[in-house]
Amino acid sequence: MKTTSLRADAARTLFQVLEQGKSLRELLPELQSQHKEQDRAWLQEMLYGVLRQLPLLQYWLRQLLEKPLKSNQKAVEHLIMLGFYQLAFSRVSQHAAVAETVGACQNLKCPGLKGLVNACLRNFIRQNLQQNLPDDKQILSGLPKWLYKKLLQHYPEQLDEISAAMNTKAPIWLRVNTTRISKDDFTAELDKADITYLSEGLPAQALLLTKGMDLTQLPGYQQGWFAAQDGAAQQAAALLAPQKGEHILDACAAPGGKTCHLLEYQPDIHCTAMDCDPGRLQRVEENLLRLGHQAKVVCGDAANPEDWWDGKQYDRILLDAPCSATGVIRRHPDIKWLRKGADIANLAQLQQKILHAIWALLKPGGTLLYATCSILPEENAQQITAFLQCQADARLSPLHEADNIDNPGWQILPGEMQMDGFYYARLIKS
C-alpha cells in the first residue's frame, strides 16, 4: 500500500484525464488499489467533484492565477482546483484542505510552487470566492460549451434539470438474478443484513439501494444473486421480450449487462453476444459465469457482419450502439471532457452504418431494439427517422403513445425516475 499523498495522486489523475484524454473508468481502479480502503471513497469524491464542477473551478482559478502555469507544471493547476473544490463543496476543514493541498506539491515534484498554491487557497478563503458566481449559465451548468449549446438547442426547458441531474451522484440499482433467487427471497436476505432498499414501482427485477456500498459485500455476490444495472438499462429485456426457443443477437454486448438480463427474462433462448473489444468480451464471459448463464460470445465488427456472422437470421436483435454516453455523465463525469462536439457526427455515422448492417441479420417479422445511453437526438430519434425513411421493410413498433415517425422512440432523460439518460426505439421487419 502506498503512503503517498491522496491529493497529489488526484491532481495527477486529473492531469491524465483532462490533458491526456485518458478515461477515469480505466485509471480509477488501479489508483484506488494503491490507497487504503478508508480513503478510496474520498479519492473518488474529489475526482468526480472536480470533473463535475470544472467550469466554475476554472472560473475561480482565472481570477487568482495571473497567467497559466507552464505545461510541465499543469498538474499544479489541477491541484489548486482540487483545493477550491474542497473549500467550496466538501466538509473538510479549511485548515486541512489548505495544509494537505499545499503539502501535495512536494509529491508532485513542484516544491517551488508551494507558495503559489498556498496563496491561491488563502485568497480564495479571504475573498470568499465561493460566493462569487458568474452570470454565465454554461459555467454554472458544469457542462462544456459544446454540450451546453446542444442541450440548450434540444431541451431549452429541461436544461437546468438535466444539468443538475448530470452533476448528482447516481443511485445504486440492482437487478435480481431471478434464475438464481426470487426477488422476495433476495430482499429477505437484505433485510437480515440490515441493508435498506426501495422496490416499489420499479422494473420487475430491480431494486434501488438507499445507501452506497461495496457490492461484493452484499449477500449472494459470489452466488450470482444480483448484478448492478441502472433502471434505464433494465428496460431493454422487456422491450425486446425474447420468447422461448428464439435466436437472439445482442450486438455491441460488452460487458454483458443486457445479455445476462435477456437470459434471466427468458432463460430458454439461444443468445449470441457480440462485441468488437476482446478485453470487454472477457468481462461478458465473467458476468455470464458469475450469474450462471450461457451465451455464444463472438468478437467482431457490427458494421461488417460478413466477417463473423454464420448466415442464420435472428428472431430478435438488441443493438446497444456505441454512443456519446451523454446519458450516463452522472456516473462518469469524465465523459464531458473526453468527448468533443465533433465526435457526435462521427458517432451518428457509425451508428447508421451498424444499424443498416445489422438489419440484414434480422428475420422477416423479427424485432430489433435500438438502444443508446445518449440524450442527443442526432444519435437517437433523428437516427431512427432517417432509417425508417430509407429502409422500406422497417416499421416502428411504438413504446408509448407519442412514439411515432415524427419523434420516434422513448427518450429517458437523466434523473427521470432516478434512471440514467437512455434511448430506445423498437423496429419490426416486414
Ligand SMILES: C[S@@+](CC[C@H](N)C(=O)[O-])C[C@H]1O[C@@H](n2cnc3c(N)ncnc32)[C@H](O)[C@@H]1O
Ligand atoms: C454501450 S456499450 C454496450 C453495453 C452493453 N450492451 C451492456 O448492456 O452491458 C457499447 C459497446 O459497443 C462496442 N462497440 C463499439 N463499436 C463496435 C463495433 N463496430 N462493433 C461491435 N461492437 C462495437 C463497444 O466495445 C462497447 O462494448
